[in-house]
Structure formats: C-alpha cells, structure tokens
Amino acid sequence: MARKMLIDGEVEKANKENTHYDFDLFVIGAGSGGVRASRFSAQYGAKVGICELPFHPISSETIGGVGGTCVIRGCVPKKILVYGAAFGAEIEDAKNYGWELNERTDFNWKKLLHKKTEEIVRLNGIYKRLLSNAGVKLFEGEGRVIGPNQVELIQLDGTKISYSAKHILIATGSRAHRPAIPGQELAITSDEALSLEELPKRAVILGGGYISVEFASIWRGMGVTVDLFFRKELPLRGFDDEMRTVVAKNLEGRGINLHPNTTLTELTKTEDGIKVRTDHGQEITADVVLFATGRAPNTKRLNLESVGVELDNRTGAVKVDEYSRTNIPSIWAIGDVTNRMNLTPVALMEGTCFAKTVFGGQPTAADYNHIPCAVFCIPPLSVVGLSEEQALENSNCDISVFTSTFNPMKNTISGRQEKTMMKLVVDAESDKVLGASMCGPDAPEIMQGIAVALKCGATKAQFDSTIGIHPSAAEEFVTMRSATRQIPARKPKANI
Numbered sequence: 001m002a003r004k005m006l007i008d009g010e011v012e013k014a015n016k017e018n019t020h021y022d023f024d025l026f027v028i029g030a031g032s033g034g035v036r037a038s039r040f041s042a043q044y045g046a047k048v049g050i051c052e053l054p055f056h057p058i059s060s061e062t063i064g065g066v067g068g069t070c071v072i073r074g075c076v077p078k079k080i081l082v083y084g085a086a087f088g089a090e091i092e093d094a095k096n097y098g099w100e101l102n103e104r105t106d107f108n109w110k111k112l113l114h115k116k117t118e119e120i121v122r123l124n125g126i127y128k129r130l131l132s133n134a135g136v137k138l139f140e141g142e143g144r145v146i147g148p149n150q151v152e153l154i155q156l157d158g159t160k161i162s163y164s165a166k167h168i169l170i171a172t173g174s175r176a177h178r179p180a181i182p183g184q185e186l187a188i189t190s191d192e193a194l195s196l197e198e199l200p201k202r203a204v205i206l207g208g209g210y211i212s213v214e215f216a217s218i219w220r221g222m223g224v225t226v227d228l229f230f231r232k233e234l235p236l237r238g239f240d241d242e243m244r245t246v247v248a249k250n251l252e253g254r255g256i257n258l259h260p261n262t263t264l265t266e267l268t269k270t271e272d273g274i275k276v277r278t279d280h281g282q283e284i285t286a287d288v289v290l291f292a293t294g295r296a297p298n299t300k301r302l303n304l305e306s307v308g309v310e311l312d313n314r315t316g317a318v319k320v321d322e323y324s325r326t327n328i329p330s331i332w333a334i335g336d337v338t339n340r341m342n343l344t345p346v347a348l349m350e351g352t353c354f355a356k357t358v359f360g361g362q363p364t365a366a367d368y369n370h371i372p373c374a375v376f377c378i379p380p381l382s383v384v385g386l387s388e389e390q391a392l393e394n395s396n397c398d399i400s401v402f403t404s405t406f407n408p409m410k411n412t413i414s415g416r417q418e419k420t421m422m423k424l425v426v427d428a429e430s431d432k433v434l435g436a437s438m439c440g441p442d443a444p445e446i447m448q449g450i451a452v453a454l455k456c457g458a459t460k461a462q463f464d465s466t467i468g469i470h471p472s473a474a475e476e477f478v479t480m481r482s483a484t485r486q487i488p489a490r491k492p493k494a495n496i
C-alpha cells in the first residue's frame with residue numbers, strides 16, 4: 001500500500017512538472033505490449049510517440065515490424081501453420097467416418113506460406129491503424145535511449161533525430177538465442193522456420209521447450225521426418241511431469257523421433273544437407289536444423305547501461321519493479337524485454353497496468369497468479385495454476401490429485417490411438433483447486449474457462465457440483481469423483 005501511494009505521488013508529480021517535453025510518453029517497440037501501452041496511455045489523454053523497425057517476416061537488429069513477434073513471427077503465424085499441419089491427421093481420421101479419399105492428397109507448402117504472409121501483412125496494417133486511430137504518432141526506425149527523458153531515432157535513411165519525453169517505455173521484446181556450437185550458423189531459428197521457401201523433407205530440432213515441440217508437430221503433420229533432441233528426460237521442463245510424459249508419448253505416437261538426454265555438439269554442411277553430431281556420437285543428416293533453445297531480452301542496442309538503467313547480469317533483461325518501473329524513475333519496461341513471464345497476454349496486461357499507473361491515476365501492479373498458457377503441439381497441452389510438483393514444493397498442505405485418462409470419443413471411430421489426459425491438483429484441506437492441466441484436442445479452448453474458475457478460487461466441490469456438457473471431453477473436468485492419489489504435505493504445517 002505504501003509503495004502504491006509512493007508510486008502514485010511520484011507519477012503525479014512527474015506528470016505535473018512544467019518542463020516541456022515533445023511527448024508525455026515515447027515507446028520503443030510496437031509489439032503486443034508497446035502497442036497496448038501506447039494506445040491505452042493515449043486514451044488517458046497522453047501525447048504518445050512510438051517507434052518500430054521496418055516490417056519483414058524475419059527479424060534482425062534493423063528489421064521488425066508493427067505487431068512484433070507475436071503477430072509477425074510468433075503466435076499468429078505459428079497457429080496458422082498448426083491449423084495447416086493438423087489437416088493431415090484429420091484427413092486420416094475421416095476415413096473411418098465414411099469419407100472415401102480415393103485420390104492422393106498433396107500438401108502445398110508454398111500456398112500456405114503465401115496465405116500466412118498475406119495474413120500477417122493484414123494484421124500489421126491493422127496494428128498501424130489501431131495506433132493512428134488512438135492518436136499515437138508512429139515513427140519507423142531504430143530507437144535508443146540517450147537520457148532519462150531523451151530518445152534518439154535512427155530513421156530509415158540513416159539520419160538521426162531526438163525527442164524528449166516525460167516517460168520512456170522499453171517494449172523491445174526478445175530475440176532467438178543460438179547455442180555456441182561449431183557450425184551454429186547453419187541452423188535456423190523460429191523466425192526463418194516460419195518463412196522457409198521450401199518445406200524440408202528431414203528436420204532436426206534442438207530444444208525441449210514450447211517452440212521445439214510446436215515445430216516438431218507442425219513439420220511432422222506436413223509429412224516431414226522430424227528428429228527432436230532435448231537435454232532432459234522429457235520435453236517441456238517446468239510443466240507437470242505427468243503431462244510432459246503424455247506430450248512425449250503423443251509426439252512419438254505421431255511419428256516424431258525423440259532423442260531425450262541428448263544435445264548437439266556440431267553441425268557441418270555436406271552434399272546431402274546438414275550433418276548434426278550429438279554428444280552420444282550419433283550422426284544424422286537433415287535439410288533443416290532448427291535451434292529452439294530459448295530467447296534473450298532485446299536490450300543490446302538500446303544504450304540503456306550508459307543512461308544508468310540496471311540490467312540483469314545473466315540475461316540482459318531490464319530490471320523493473322512490480323509497476324514495470326526501472327531504477328530510473330522516468331524509464332519503464334514491459335514484456336519479454338523484462339523476462340518475467342514471456343507470453344503475449346502477459347505483455348498486454350503489463351501494458352495496461354503501465355498506462356493505468358502512469359496516466360490513469362490508478363497505480364496497478366500486474367497480477368501473475370493463475371495465468372493460463374498453452375503449448376500448441378498436436379494435440380495441445382494447456383495448464384493453469386500449479387503443477388503437482390509446484391503444489392508440493394510451494395504449499396504446506398496435503399494435496400489430492402485427480403486424473404482422468406481416456407480415449408476421446410472421436411478416436412473410438414477414427415481408430416486413432418491417442419489418449420487425452422486431464423488433471424486437477426487440489427489442496428486437501430481447503431478443497432481449493434490449485435492447478436489444472438489437460439493434454440488433448442481443444443485443451444486451450446477448455447482451459448480458458450477453467451482459468452476463470454481458478455481465479456475465482458473455485459473448490460473441487462464446486463467443480464463437482466457443476467453440470468457437464470455432454471458428450472464432450474470438457475465434462476471430464478467436473479466428473480473426476482475419486483482422487484487418484486493423496487500426497488501428504490512436504491513442508492511442516494505453519495501452525496504445528
């Protein structure tokens with residue numbers, strides 16, 4: 001509360017200063033977070049400028065585009081490719097439903113690529129219109145901070161121009177990180193993978209995170225031979241272990257070659273493609289090698305350290321407080337560049353909170369509880385709240401775990417051998433549902449509603465008293481009657 005009042009007072013004082021600035025707010029980076037923060041700030045009456053690099057599907061230090069990673073080379077194009085890839089298996093599944101597909105079905109990658117690019121160009125235009133409709137002035141060029149209230153814009157023709165601003169917001173996102181392996185320049189990142197001229201016949205993927213399993217599913221769905229290498233026993237570190245096992249099984253079931261506990265040590269160009277060598281001495285040749293080994297905050301060229309903005313030593317992320325303010329009171333940062341929870345809806349939330357705090361007169365800290373997320377592998381995984389491991393680690397209560405593994409109704413006719421799994425982790429004493437996960441068709445669509453329930457503090461009894469929608473997979477979430485296991489609290493109880 002005291003901190004909230006302090007922020008309130010400081011922001012009000014800064015906003016009432018008599019000094020003349022070119023802008024009340026200058027935002028560097030027009031991705032999801034930057035666009036949200038600038039639009040909402042303008043709606044509160046602020047005079048806002050924003051800069052962004054010119055558009056291209058593949059980013060570089062001098063290329064970007066209004067809309068940012070999510071719209072141009074992330075969530076949106078990825079989901080389009082996931083939809084495209086899923087049709088292959090759907091066509092297979094249709095056969096037992098009476099569809100006689102007598103002729104060969106071919107997949108035309110170039111057509112999908114063209115449609116995908118058309119869509120992101122359309123969205124880029126919409127984002128630009130959103131800014132101009134809100135009265136935000138858009139500058140094309142590279143922005144850097146040259147003082148606590150001064151930004152410099154390097155325009156497309158190379159000329160530099162500087163603007164003063166009462167507040168500066170850094171929203172430059174993140175960039176794919178490449179491990180320093182000999183031959184690493186032969187590999188591509190997700191930027192290029194979303195825009196490949198030709199669909200590869202053989203792909204090697206390094207990494208066990210979101211992007212690697214999503215691309216493994218996309219390419220496999222399009223008929224590519226995929227070898228997926230990751231350092232741990234299972235992919236998706238940080239997610240519920242049981243769900244990770246289900247994802248691994250499903251990826252394998254769809255024909256992806258998994259190589260757990262394995263990493264790549266060298267890439268070499270051969271006549272036949274790119275030869276990768278693993279730390280177990282195995283060699284595989286592929287047409288494309290994708291590094292999906294995490295992303296790093298995009299702070300390198302912003303000149304932040306010279307201005308005194310503190311960065312995290314390890315990751316280079318901009319350090320901020322719960323209101324997204326850096327150690328320099330007039331400079332703020334939101335989204336992936338702060339490396340908090342690197343998801344588009346979180347950047348949007350941080351942008352909204354920033355505008356409310358700085359121009360809306362309502363200091364608002366972002367709320368990181370119960371943020372649902374989804375991994376769009378095929379079939380997808382979606383979760384909200386705590387995994388079983390996190391619940392045991394973080395709470396001092398006994399845990400009840402409810403699970404349901406079943407054959408989705410569609411598979412009974414199609415014959416697809418793929419189970420759906422759902423899980424609820426419950427505080428055995430308060431009956432509060434601490435976490436929910438699902439791996440199966442439509443998991444993200446279902447989990448959004450479950451997230452509302454968890455945010456409202458729903459108990460297992462309330463789940464049980466909710467009537468199911470029949471017949472659906474989702475109804476399993478309200479019909480898991482008996483606990484699969486009870487786990488006693490690991491930590492001593494507070495009142496003992």
Ligand code: NDP
Pocket residue numbers: 179180206207208209210211212214230231232236237263264292293294295341342343373374375376
């Ligand atoms: P992640 O952080 O999800 O995963 C990185 C993976 O790379 C981990 O498996 C990690 O292994 C592995 N790794 C890291 N360094 C090395 C190395 N030197 N050698 C071998 N393996 C390595 O990163 P992604 O690139 O998949 O995605 C970046 C971020 O983008 C995500 O964290 C997420 O925030 C966001 N994103 C969200 C999506 C969504 O919401 N659906 C979709 C795509 C991206 P280990 O576990 O062993 O450390």
